[in-house]
Amino acid sequence: MIVITKTRKTLAAGVAAIALVLAGGCAESDDDPGGGKPGAGRASDAAGGEQGGADRSGWPAEKTAHGAPELRAVVTEQGSGAVRVIGLADGGTVRTLRVEGQSRPVRTEDDTHVLLPQGEQGVTHLLDAGIRWEDHGGHQDAHHERPRLLGGLKGEYPSHAVPHGEHVTVFDDGTGTAQVLHVGAEDASTEPERELKAEGPHHGVAVTLENGEMAVTIPGKTEEDLPVGVRVHDAHNRELAAFRNCPELHGEHAVGDDLLLFGCLDGVLVLERGDGGKWAADKIPNPAGSGEEERVSSFAGHSGDAVLGTFGDEAMAALDLGERTMRRVGLPAARAAFTWDPYWDRGLALTADGELHGVDPKGAEVVASSKVTEPFEVSADWTKNQAALAPGEESVYVTDPFTGSLIEAEVARERFEVTRTMELGFTPYSLTVLGMAG
Template sequence: MKRHTRVSTAAAALLGVSLLATACSTGGDDAAASEASDPAGASEAVGRVAVAFPNGIAVLDPETLEVVGEVATEEFTRLNAFGDGRSIAVTTSEGFQILDTAEPALTDRVFDATAAGHVVAHHGKTVLFDDGTGTTTVLDTDAFADGADAEPETVTYTAPAAHHGVSIVLEDGTLLTTVGDETGRTGAVALHAHDDHWHEEAASDECPGIHGEGTAADEAVIFGCEDGALLYRDGAFVKLQAPDAYGRMGNAFVSETSPVVVGDYKSDPDAEGYLLNAVTLIDTAAQTLEVIDLPDEVQYTFRDIARGPGDLAYILSTDGRIHVLDPETGELVDAYPVVEPWEGPAEWQDPHPAIKVDGDIAYVTEPAADAVHAIDLTSGEIVASVELEHTPNELAVALG
């Protein structure tokens, strides 16, 4: 079943901003030694796959899935591509620590954060958000392309109040960042740096529970809200209303060559567990939001959607298959069996299948089998598999 809603125009509201500061953070833990050598050589080690397990991270060759090295970490870490084809930002209790997948080694380069959160790479800039302080740190995406020895230049912005947020820098230098405090998250603001201050270009307070972001074609940016989504394009915010009083979109899955954003969707705030059974389709050009109810057997979590070949969306479902969704039509057009059927996690941090895409290849974890698979999304063929010595949890690809 499909449900439709048109958008309403967002009202602008002025928000205070803090002064511009320039800083950089180094320090951190000692790098853990790699347990295997790099057979390909650092110069050829691009697009490697990182898989977190309790107290460690395995680095895999993207073609064979051979384990080329392991490093020791904390019990639970999150992984995000830094955007240079080589580095992974590892979220630890100390902050954002850089994993060099070419070595492979967990480096001494740490960006201090009291509660390290989202990492966003876009148009040559990578942005780190510290939930504990509301601090955004911006640096060049290629800062560690040749290794993490050099100390990079950074620019920071500190929000008026700490919150679980996210920021992104656009091609023209606009900083988009969320707004919130200890009582909740309300919206976003667009800022430009001017000498000793940030100038506010636009703002919206029409996005309760704002979470996550994604950039579609023509640099249209979507944030998720508890009642729909918030669109930023051409210097202005536009609210896209959900068809339900509570209609939460918290994660946006995008292609920068498609105007259509695929988002997760939850309409029952009291629902138990983390499995979802509907998606949002947001046309950033037409400024519309549509909810697509999926077949009963197609259920997924926030880890289980990715965009891939043909700008299609690929949903890793609890039935063990990757279901192919055409965002233009909202129809499921294919399905590929990959893993055994699985159940949703009791807690979001618990290991459960995840999918990440690089080009035509999808990487899928199968925690129940301690396995990782590589799937050619143009054919559905499993082209490589590996059984690890640990149970995989978080997954990231060193995308460039």
């Protein structure tokens, strides 16, 4: 069983969704401070876009059709500040960059920028993965630029970075401060547009909506306690509403700009903006008979009435937002990672038996299962030996830290088929995949 402890540093590293990572042998190094901005780290290129030392056995190059997405993976290495950008068509390393410490990449909604929060090092880096789209005869063509680091947002202990529209809100556990960055496709900066300070330091989270309203967590009795609720502020930081009925809050999810979800010990807090712009709260309780350790602590889903949440170690929670109900979806083994499948509109969960599962949030059932890795043990230490998932274009990507490999599995309605496997030559920690927004 994975135990959730209430220390700020453990939570910042651990209760959040698992990420994927790559980093390996570097090519020639060059000092690249990200355009001269402080804290931007260093970078190196793989000459000619080649692999730079990793074994591409089993990863044949794929020709990309005209106008089709050309995906890039951003992978971080366990135990180091190495961040590798990989072209998924041929497996070649586009560029290796280095930041202060191990990080979990957070993909922004413009599909080219990535946030790299590093709590222990007190900084959040912003990476431009170099993906661009151009209008061309009624469609868009992808082209790529050299990835680069755009700078670093300093803090005491940054934890959660939450993208929404063209903004990302970074919450600093050490100070209890939420900082808002503008991250558009053509312009992005680590200079905060706005700051809002909670009542005190705590392991919290904040989300900024398109109209400038911000929801930020309310700390518990001590900074080691999880939050107990949410305050909503307007664009000028004036408080609009406060809701204190979410014990041990962890995990947030925005459904558009008018509905916010937060995971609580006893269920899911639903905040909804009604007529006149007023916010009201509702609670979706945990299903009857839930286990003592079963509660929602993170979410996956897109806009719509159906959302999934993690639910203890061996289950998912299927939320019907229209009916305001929650159903438990059991998994055959301990869950190691999960993500959202935007093409089949369902969740994807990897379990310790090596099986990848499609989870239907509307039917509250597992609808597809296939083996993609050998069985493994889910580590209780969230800073190491974590598998990760990231959706791609009709495929899902899986990192296996025990074999040091990246796996591509084609996604179909009732099955998953492993199509390519890359031996990385290092231990991956976290990953995200970009290049699908065109």
